[in-house]
Amino acid sequence: MKQVNVGLLGLGTVGTGVVRIVEGHREDLQSQTGSPIHISKILVKDRAKTRSISVDSSKLTEDPWEIVRDPAIDVIVEVMGGVGETKQYILEALELGKHVVTANKDLMALHGQELLAKAREKGCDIYYEASVAGGIPIIRTLIEGFSSDRITKIMGIVNGTTNYILTKMSQEGAAYGDVLKEAQALGYAESDPTSDVEGLDAARKMTILSTLGFRANVALDDVDVKGISSVTQEDIQYAKQLGYEVKLLGIAERQDEYISVAVEPTLVKKSHPIASVNGVFNAVYVYGEAVGETMFYGPGAGELPTATSIVADLVAVVKNLKLGVNGKQAVTSYKEKKLKTDEQIASKYFLLLHVEDRAGVLAQIAQVFSDCDVSIESVMQPAPPNKAGAELIIISHNASKAAMSTVLKSFESLSAVREIKSVYRVEG
Numbered sequence: 130m131k132q133v134n135v136g137l138l139g140l141g142t143v144g145t146g147v148v149r150i151v152e153g154h155r156e157d158l159q160s161q162t163g164s165p166i167h168i169s170k171i172l173v174k175d176r177a178k179t180r181s182i183s184v185d186s187s188k189l190t191e192d193p194w195e196i197v198r199d200p201a202i203d204v205i206v207e208v209m210g211g212v213g214e215t216k217q218y219i220l221e222a223l224e225l226g227k228h229v230v231t232a233n234k235d236l237m238a239l240h241g242q243e244l245l246a247k248a249r250e251k252g253c254d255i256y257y258e259a260s261v262a263g264g265i266p267i268i269r270t271l272i273e274g275f276s277s278d279r280i281t282k283i284m285g286i287v288n289g290t291t292n293y294i295l296t297k298m299s300q301e302g303a304a305y306g307d308v309l310k311e312a313q314a315l316g317y318a319e320s321d322p323t324s325d326v327e328g329l330d331a332a333r334k335m336t337i338l339s340t341l342g343f344r345a346n347v348a349l350d351d352v353d354v355k356g357i358s359s360v361t362q363e364d365i366q367y368a369k370q371l372g373y374e375v376k377l378l379g380i381a382e383r384q385d386e387y388i389s390v391a392v393e394p395t396l397v398k399k400s401h402p403i404a405s406v407n408g409v410f411n412a413v414y415v416y417g418e419a420v421g422e423t424m425f426y427g428p429g430a431g432e433l434p435t436a437t438s439i440v441a442d443l444v445a446v447v448k449n450l451k452l453g454v455n456g457k458q459a460v461t462s463y464k465e466k467k468l469k470t471d472e473q474i475a476s477k478y479f480l481l482l483h484v485e486d487r488a489g490v491l492a493q494i495a496q497v498f499s500d501c502d503v504s505i506e507s508v509m510q511p512a513p514p515n516k517a518g519a520e521l522i523i524i525s526h527n528a529s530k531a532a533m534s535t536v537l538k539s540f541e542s543l544s545a546v547r548e549i550k551s552v553y554r555v556e557g
């Protein structure tokens with residue numbers, strides 16, 4: 130079979146990894162497909178920039194259309210990021226009959242259905258394994274491995290940057306800002322790391338996973354998002370004393386036809402396998418009615434792990450070319466989603482309160498829980514009270530999100546509670 134020509138949009142962290150793997154594994158890749166893979170052109174913003182790999186400078190261009198409209202290019206690998214213009218390049222490439230491999234979760238979470246429909250119309254492939262949990266083949270697993278099952282829960286650490294930050298804060302007592310800089314230097318963070326730390330990157334990934342896992346038209350706006358910027362060293366240390374780790378979790382649940390999707394810092398019991406997923410590693414826990422519990426683990430970001438998924442997608446495109454079945458792989462029908470109400474979403478909660486230190490305070494707080502029909506699992510006063518008052522940690526039994534927000538609202542008008550310092554969902 131003839132050589133397959135690839136146009137690479139982007140030569141940053143991931144693009145560099147793609148070049149390394151395509152070159153370094155050349156023979157092995159060809160032995161799987163029968164066709165040599167050749168990167169013929171590469172889009173960059175700045176051709177004069179010093180690169181960590183040597184590439185033939187005649188391949189570099191700053192003009193995306195020179196690649197997208199090149200009739201000799203069979204596949205576009207998009208690793209430049211962005212949504213607006215990038216979407217136009219991909220649509221045009223599909224229009225011209227080119228196959229697409231992308232790592233872009235922003236684009237797939239917002240416009241995935243439109244791009245997949247265009248790909249089907251044009252008989253083209255669009256693969257996006259690298260967009261969620263960089264080096265873990267989780268998208269293939271949901272589409273193919275679980276096609277026989279009914280998934281009711283997907284719970285994951287799907288952002289490497291924030292897991293790296295929380296791990297260093299927990300294990301080394303490191304300061305949030307310093308570790309974020311390290312994660313950026315290691316190539317884990319997005320170009321604007323706000324989307325990592327404020328949970329948006331994880332929300333985009335959970336949109337993709339829950340769409341595939343629940344086979345429903347989940348949208349980014351359906352995800353309730355909270356990031357890690359307000360997680361304190363005090364929260365992490367108290368959680369550890371109680372046998373928990375703080376993790377930024379994406380949690381998608383389905384009960385009957387109703388679903389909920391959230392991203393939030395969560396206390397995970399140390400005995401749960403997700404609690405020991407550290408550093409840039411990601412893990413996705415999937416519960417299926419027939420299979421039961423499964424968990425998929427691996428590096429979630431970084432040059433070579435992410436490029437592994439990109440090149441595996443490229444191999445899939447080339448195999449499809451050989452079989453003449455491009456554009457036929459995508460799931461075609463999604464159910465209309467029904468979102469759970471706050472009364473239907475339930476979990477245990479951790480509350481850290483700053484309270485007055487006087488007789489009767491605990492009784493007043495317990496009364497609020499009782500009035501809201503929320504049962505308490507444990508109460509702890511972690512440090513001795515002082516003139517400024519006392520700290521109180523309460524862990525509830527399972528309570529609805531609606532009931533817990535009524536508890537918190539009642540505390541606002543209770544003078545004995547001086548401050549609601551932290552509230553976290555508890556899992557495991």
Ligand SMILES: NC(=O)C1=CN([C@@H]2O[C@H](COP(=O)(O)OP(=O)(O)OC[C@H]3O[C@@H](n4cnc5c(N)ncnc54)[C@H](OP(=O)(O)O)[C@@H]3O)[C@@H](O)[C@H]2O)C=CC1
Pocket residue numbers: 138139140141142143144172173174175176178191207208209210211232233234259260263316317318319320429430431432435
């Ligand atoms: N980093 C990671 O671990 C992971 C990243 N991803 C996703 O992969 C994509 C790429 O990420 P990453 O490699 O980290 O990003 P980088 O910022 O490291 O690289 C982006 C590349 O695209 C080029 N580029 C960006 N915008 C333009 C433009 N307008 N015109 C021409 N060239 C442009 C840049 O050119 P130049 O080099 O000249 O600046 C650079 O080579 C993103 O969608 C990201 O979300 C997904 C999983 C993991």
Ligand SMILES: N[C@@H](CC=O)C(=O)O
Pocket residue numbers: 260261262263287288289290291317318319325330429430431
């Ligand atoms: N910024 C992302 C990169 C991979 O998707 C992360 O930290 O997980």
Ligand code: NA
Pocket residue numbers: 258259260261262263264265266267268438
């Ligand atoms: Na993946």
